[in-house]
Structures are given as structure tokens and as C-alpha cells.
Amino acid sequence: MHEITVALSLLDGVQATALEQGIERVSAVNVRVGALSGVVRDALLFSWDVASAETVAAGSELRIEEVPLVVFCERCEAQRAPLPGYGLVCPECGTPSPRIVSGREMQLVSMEVPA
Amino acid sequence: MKVRVVEIASNLMLKNDALAAKLRARFAESGTLVVNILSSPGSGKTTLLEETLRRLSGRYRAGALVGDQATENDALRLARSGAPVRQITTAAECRLDAGMISKALAQMEDQRFDVLFIENVGNLICPAEYDLGEDLRVVLLSVTEGEDKPLKYPLAFNTSQVVLVTKIDIAGAVGFDRAAAEQSIERVNPGVRVLEVSTRTGAGIDEWLALLEARIGAKALAPAR
Numbered sequence: 001m002h003e004i005t006v007a008l009s010l011l012d013g014v015q016a017t018a019l020e021q022g023i024e025r026v027s028a029v030n031v032r033v034g035a036l037s038g039v040v041r042d043a044l045l046f047s048w049d050v051a052s053a054e055t056v057a058a059g060s061e062l063r064i065e066e067v068p069l070v071v072f073c074e075r076c077e078a079q080r081a082p083l084p085g086y087g088l089v090c091p092e093c094g095t096p097s098p099r100i101v102s103g104r105e106m107q108l109v110s111m112e113v114p115a
Numbered sequence: 116m117k118v119r120v121v122e123i124a125s126n127l128m129l130k131n132d133a134l135a136a137k138l139r140a141r142f143a144e145s146g147t148l149v150v151n152i153l154s155s156p157g158s159g160k161t162t163l164l165e166e167t168l169r170r171l172s173g174r175y176r177a178g179a180l181v182g183d184q185a186t187e188n189d190a191l192r193l194a195r196s197g198a199p200v201r202q203i204t205t206a207a208e209c210r211l212d213a214g215m216i217s218k219a220l221a222q223m224e225d226q227r228f229d230v231l232f233i234e235n236v237g238n239l240i241c242p243a244e245y246d247l248g249e250d251l252r253v254v255l256l257s258v259t260e261g262e263d264k265p266l267k268y269p270l271a272f273n274t275s276q277v278v279l280v281t282k283i284d285i286a287g288a289v290g291f292d293r294a295a296a297e298q299s300i301e302r303v304n305p306g307v308r309v310l311e312v313s314t315r316t317g318a319g320i321d322e323w324l325a326l327l328e329a330r331i332g333a334k335a336l337a338p339a340r
Contacts, residue, residue, distance in 0.1 A: 002209050002241040009127045017123050027118055036270045038240035087266045087302025088273060096305040098273055104244070106127040115117035 006039055006106065007047035010062075011055060013108040018056045026057040028112040034105035035069040035084075057111075069103035131245055134213035138248025148230045148334040150327070151247050153271050154255035155264070156237030159281040159314065161189045163255065164232055166314045168196035170324055175331060176227065180219050181234040182211040189234065199225055210241035213248060230331050239268035251330060256300075257281040258291035265299040272303045277310065279323065284313035 014029055029048075033039045041064055048062040073080045073090035079101050080090045090097050142149050154160050164179060171177045178199045181189045190202035201219045203211060211233065220226055233249065235242040254275040256264050259282060265272040272278065278300055286293070300309060308326070312319035 005208060006127065009130075013123055013125050013127075017121060021121065023121065027116070037244065038270075085266055087299065088269055088304075089302050096302050098304050100273065104270070106244075108123050108125045108127060110120050110122045110124070112118040112120050115119045 003039060003043040003047040004051065006044060007051040010048070010108050011051050011057060014052075014057050014111055015055060017111065023113050024056065026060045026111050026113055028061040028063060029057060030063045030065070030109040030111065032065045032067050032105045032107040032109055034067045034103040036100070036103040037106050039106070041066070060111075065109075067102050067105045070101040071097040072099040072101050073097045074099075128244065128246075131213050134217060135246035135248045138213055138216060142231070142248060142250070143337065145227055146335040146337065147228045148251065148327075148331045149233065149247070149249040150230065150251045150253060151233045151235060151242075151249035152253050152255065153235050153239065153242050153275065154237060154257075154281075155239055155260060158237070158255040158257040158260065160234050160237065160255055161192055162314050163279070163281065163312070164193055164234055165196060166320060167232070167324070167327070168193060168198045170320070171230065171327070172197055175229040175328075176225075177230045177232070178223065178225070178228045179232040179234065180211075180216060182215070182236045184209070184236060193234075199223055205236055208236070208241075209238050210236050210245050211247060212245045216247050229335060230327065239264070239271040243268070243270040243274055250334060251276055253277045253279060255279045255281050256296065258283060258286045259289050262292050262295035263299050265296075265303045269303040272300060272307075275304065275307065277308045277326065278304075279319075280309065280311045282313060282315075283311040283318055284316045286311075 052058055068081055070079050070081050071088050073095055075093050075095040082089055083091050088098050152160050168177055179193050180201050182203045182205055184205050187202045190200045193200040201223055203215050203219050252275040254271050310319050310322050
């Protein structure tokens, strides 16, 4: 739903780094997006193409690493990956586990430039 | 093609989180309780706020910021309570962010509130990500929506401190399954405060106001000032 905003924020980061380091062309951008972030992969890819057109990152490939939802189960004392659609519940013992360890990420990791 | 990897490692929420921290410090200074209200479209955020502002008026300095993608209708409705209200029209944006809050506040004549309500854009996805410097995040679940909303939108419910089950007066008519809703909520935020309310019959509204007033009082006395 907010993919265009996410794409524009990514582009901000890419442009700032490019400017800082005198980079003229970016060929790929690596990002991490959590399962809970509400970002739809295809919509983000589309938004990226639109947002990056006529910039230093025009035509670049956006590589999205999807980070799964992981919570901490206090009963098992372990990190667990809840089943999608069942809430934040430990799949092993059924205990509600509201402590989110990962899955909220929206990170700009790195970019690749022609050497 | 040979490439070189340039590390960036930045979190996209950093900018918003930094602005939210500034807002939080400012509201600590002024002793203002900030309440961020989230829900799907049509769950009754504006109706609840109208009633809340009406009931608080004369006793507290209350203000409201209201976000919508288009129209000023909600602000016009809320302004009838007499409280200072500012509409934030977000256009393409599906949520409010901390920057929008700072900007809207700067445009308000009177900015010293005991309590400031922020009615977010009706949407349970994007608003959940954005810290607005609030003390209290409240999510509404109306009885017409389906009891599994918390499972579909876990983050909105997980990050809220209060869940208001709205339109409870028509629960019977729409076949609302209370136990199923409670179970869904419990699965994403066990132990969260849940209140059933109806602005039409007044059910639960006293409890909601008591909760707010306790928090307003605590904020005003907080040592951060």
C-alpha cells in the first residue's frame, strides 16, 4: 500500500550515498523487508522502476530479501516462526508470543556500482 | 560487468523515529498526553472522537489532528465539539508520519494541550509502522468487521495498548462472536486492555474516559517536565 513511499525513501538513501561518494551509476540495490512491514514485493518493484527513472539508479535492479516473522516464545525460551494468519503464537507450544524478534525490517542494505 | 558493492545499511524508519523522538520530548515538556488512534475505514474513529472531545470539553484542553487521504469532512465534524482541530490531507500517503504531525502542530494557534488525539488514516497496515510520538496507541475493531482482523493485521494490534471493540450495541444483530475476537486479540497482544464501547448507547464510554483521564493526569504530573 505504501510501496511508492518506501521506494522514494530507498531512493533518498541511494542518492545521498551516490552524491557523497561521487558515484554516477547504480546497477543494483539490496534491501531487506520484513514480513510484517506490509510491503508487497511486486508493487515495490514496480514503484522502484518508476521512482528511480532518470536518477543515478535508473534501470537498476532492486533485490528484495524478505525477512520472515520471528517471535520469542517465553515458554520454549526460544525464537520461533509463527504460522502466517495465526497471530503471534508459538507454533510449537501454542503460547501467544508478542515479542517480535524480526519481521518489521525496512532496510537499505547496500548498492552495486559498475567497477 | 564487474561491480563494486557499496554498503549503506540504513533503516528507512530512522528519519521518522528521530522526528517522533523530538515530538515525544516536546510533549513530555508540555505534559500533553498523545493518543494515536488506528483502525480500518469505517470502524468509528471519528464518531468516537466526537463523543470523547464532547465529554472532555470544559475540563481539559483537548485538541485533535485528523488524517485522511482526501476531504476535510472529519475535521469539520470534530470541530463542532469546540476543540481545536486540524485536518492533515495526506493525498497519496496511506498513513500519518511524525513529520506531518510537527508541521500540522506548527499551524495550530494554541498548541498547549492536556491531551492531543491523532486520528490516523483509516488503514491497519501502514499506520502501524509509524511512531508519532504518542503515549498511547489505540486500535478500534468494530463488530461488523470480522473477528479475525487482529490475525490479518498483527502489527497494528501488537503495538497498541488499548483495543476498543466499537459498535457493540449491534453485536447481536451482526452475529459478532466475542470469544473469537478475544481469542484473535489474545494471539497478537495477550493481556492488552480491551473495552467494548458504543457511542450510540454510551456503553463503555465512561470506562474509556476514565482510562483517558487517568493517563492525562499521570502525564501532567510526569517528572519529565
